[in-house]
Amino acid sequence: GQEAGEIALDGRIGGKPATGHARLTTAADGSGNLEALTLSVGSVNAKGTLSQAPDGRIAGDIALKAGNLDDLAPLTLTALAAQLDATVKFDTDKSVQRIAVDATASGLRASGSTVGSALIKLTVLDPLGTPKIDGTADLANVRSGSLVIDKATLAASNAQGGTALKLTATSLGASVDATATLSAQGNASVLNLSALTIVKDGATATLAKPVSIT
Numbered sequence: 001g002q003e004a005g006e007i008a009l010d011g012r013i014g015g016k017p018a019t020g021h022a023r024l025t026t027a028a029d030g031s032g033n034l035e036a037l038t039l040s041v042g043s044v045n046a047k048g049t050l051s052q053a054p055d056g057r058i059a060g061d062i063a064l065k066a067g068n069l070d071d072l073a074p075l076t077l078t079a080l081a082a083q084l085d086a087t088v089k090f091d092t093d094k095s096v097q098r099i100a101v102d103a104t105a106s107g108l109r110a111s112g113s114t115v116g117s118a119l120i121k122l123t124v125l126d127p128l129g130t131p132k133i134d135g136t137a138d139l140a141n142v143r144s145g146s147l148v149i150d151k152a153t154l155a156a157s158n159a160q161g162g163t164a165l166k167l168t169a170t171s172l173g174a175s176v177d178a179t180a181t182l183s184a185q186g187n188a189s190v191l192n193l194s195a196l197t198i199v200k201d202g203a204t205a206t207l208a209k210p211v212s213i214t
Contacts, residue, residue, distance in 0.1 A: 116141025
């Protein structure tokens with residue numbers, strides 16, 4: 001049999017107006033649907049539709065726009081700040097779960113770290129198994145403790161058994177180039193750093209030999 005119900009929200013969260021609505025259906029085989037989702041908390045708005053197959057795989061998409069993510073602080077229990085425009089799409093590729101993220105953000109601040117701007121276009125295949133990632137992430141003006149990154153681009157591409165990664169960045173007058181492979185080893189993720197070059201003030205430092213980080 002199938003069960004269905006309506007979910008509604010109308011009130012205030014952290015002093016901000018909060019409204020929402022969705023229709024939820026579930027079936028005895030474990031499948032379900034979250035339809036016509038709309039959620040608004042202050043300047044944060046989400047909408048979309050999701051469905052779950054009996055095997056747990058998800059299809060659908062969620063769009064999220066925020067004038068200031070700090071409007072969600074009462075829910076996340078931590079101070080946040082950012083303007084955000086993101087879409088997350090769920091589907092399958094040859095019966096394997098796939099998630100695609102297309103997001104832009106600016107003025108991101110959380111847990112004492114800041115990111116001036118971010119542009120992320122990534123697709124993750126088999127996120128709960130052996131993840132394989134394709135796409136790019138561009139970050140600017142990153143500050144976290146003593147870490148300062150003026151600009152960074154991370155490019156990911158599908159590789160046999162995992163993901164090939166290439167990082168180019170500038171930090172405190174230095175240029176950084178690195179290549180690595182991310183793969184699964186049992187229940188752990190392993191980062192194999194194969195090359196690293198740092199250039200600053202005419203001096204160059206390179207990685208002596210590949211390094212594996214678990």
